[in-house]
Amino acid sequence: MHRILVINPGSTSTKVACFEDEQEIWNETIAYDKSQVSGFGRAVEQNEMRRLDIEEVIRQKKLDLSSLSAVVGRGGPFKSLESGTYIVDDNLLQDIKLGNVQAEHISNIGALLADEFAKQAGVSAFFVDPVSVDEFEPMARVSGIPELERISLLHALNVRATAHKAAKEMGRSYSDLNLIVAHLGGGISICPIRKGRIIDVNNANEGGPFSPERAGGLPVSSLVKLCYSEKYTFDDMKKCIVGNGGLVAHLGTNDSRDVEKRIEQGDEKARLVYEAMAYQIAKEIGAMATVLKGQVDAILLTGGLAHSQMLVDWITDRISFIAPVRVYPGENEMMSMAMGVLRVLRGKEEIKKY
């Protein structure tokens, strides 16, 4: 039996959980007020505060650190990496401390926190499938403007965890399958996986379907016109693309349950917008099917929006001609991280080096 401590720092919380193999023994959420986390500059400055609070949880749960097999922390927007489970090493720790990362984000300290508790326990610290997983084929990087290279950024943790789950259910090996995985959350990532490698993705911040909070791909000339209209600041525009785009911009909410309620009450606009989102998701899946030359073993719909039967039905209606559609609603980051570590502890996957 492997006992694994899982640490997942988010913007206003730290989630901590303990797993024994696939079984979650306990989990705890340390919540923070915005005021508690707003005073810090860089994410690493929160390390101390977050660590002390995690120690307190460990004390309360009477977790004996020496009984652990491994500690896993959430991966951040590090440099581009292959997918997989990575051991936390000094190079990574240094990059995080020096800010040699693609973006400043609280998830960057997941590995720092994991490393500290792993050292106390005398075991290894890991991180699994960070958002900077990059297995693009060279041609996927080309856009129509040389300076604007297409960049691989995706919900890799849930995408890979879901793909592994499906492979197991299908009685196939993950590395033999061709899949299209659509992670449908506040942002949407749709990626073709060819024999285990994620060779393209829309990049939720830059393109693809619009989502509850993000604009996705936009008509480019009109976008430029808007940028130069002097009606919007840079920050306004960024907000329109990530945060206040998509459903929020059209309907004033990022909550799909609200939208569905409005549709049931006869709100035609809500229906059009919601169905248009499904339409765009389907189109992106169709696009990714050509990346796999039509050889698709299954299409997986996952993430919070996959709970919406209405949305899933609309999407499935448009894509079922491509391949069988399998639905895995929600996402469980803690479980996905634990599973990633279990794969390497059990020797099913090689440990990757940063």
Add this chain to the structure above:
Amino acid sequence: MVKSYLILVINPGSTSTKVALFEDKRQLFMSSISHSEDELQQFSSISDQHEFRVQIIEDMLEKNNIDIRTVDCVVARGGLLHAIPSGTYEVNDKMLHDLRKAEWGEHASNLGGIIAHDIAQEVGVAAYIVDSVVVDEMEPIARLSGMPELERRSIFHALNQKAIARRAAEELEKKYDEVNLIVVHMGGGISVGVHEKGRVVDVNNAFDGDGPFAPERAGGVPAGQLVELCFSGKYTKKEIKKRLVGNAGMVAYLGTNDMRKTKELMEAGDQNAKLVYEAMAYQVAKEVGACATVLKGKIDGIVLSGGLTYDDDFVWLIKERLRWIGRIFISHGEKEMQALAYGALRVLRGKEKVKTYS
């Protein structure tokens, strides 16, 4: 005996003007005149070029012993107007106003209606445009983007797309309004249209930066990064626009918009040229795959058309990604002149009602 009609066809492009004469469906004459950059540079706007181009057309007709007074109508490629349904439109004052003022954007095809009007007035016949680039049959669901301010608009190579779709339907021995087709027009810009039973219900807007990149256009680019570029302070709006249409796509990477030159680079071992060439095919295929879901996979055919189809290797790269979707037709070159003549003829013969732009 059925009266035959003599139709003068005018198709202004960004650096050339094509002129043809049809007797009914038979092409009697066709010529293309290129304009050098120097010649065009003296005009501050595209619509200012009309007198210059009319003169060139008239000289050319005279040289070829074509008496302009014998024509029954003049038909031209339509320009950027407000969204209109497919069909043949008589050039009227409202249309001329919008074209001259570039009310809906600047484009060489704006000259079509203006030139046709100039010549038709001289002769005393009607001037028409057919299936302008602003033909709009898009479904409401296709109009949304992730920003309410930025609606997706239907602007595409409608003339060529419609003509090619009609011919593919003929080949399938069905009526255009009975078939589902995906039509890919690949020229300096690339448009991929979803023809659902005679209506183009969705299409990437090659003019507004959407869909695959093309020899001269950027297509859809990463939106967040583009915003950063706009606000970087390094570029004027005009410079950025140039990066989207003109000095964009293949030109921006390789310095040429000519596929033959790109092939030469590839043959000389230029890996970057090979990558860009393959990436363009990759993006075209992705756009077609996206369109296939609009039709829920019920597709009678995919038609590849436009100048790029002369490149067999390029066509092959696209085909190998799309074979699984449905039957693929290749339609070489553009049939714009013919499509314009046929559009006028349908109206002259009373088979279709002429439409009014308002």
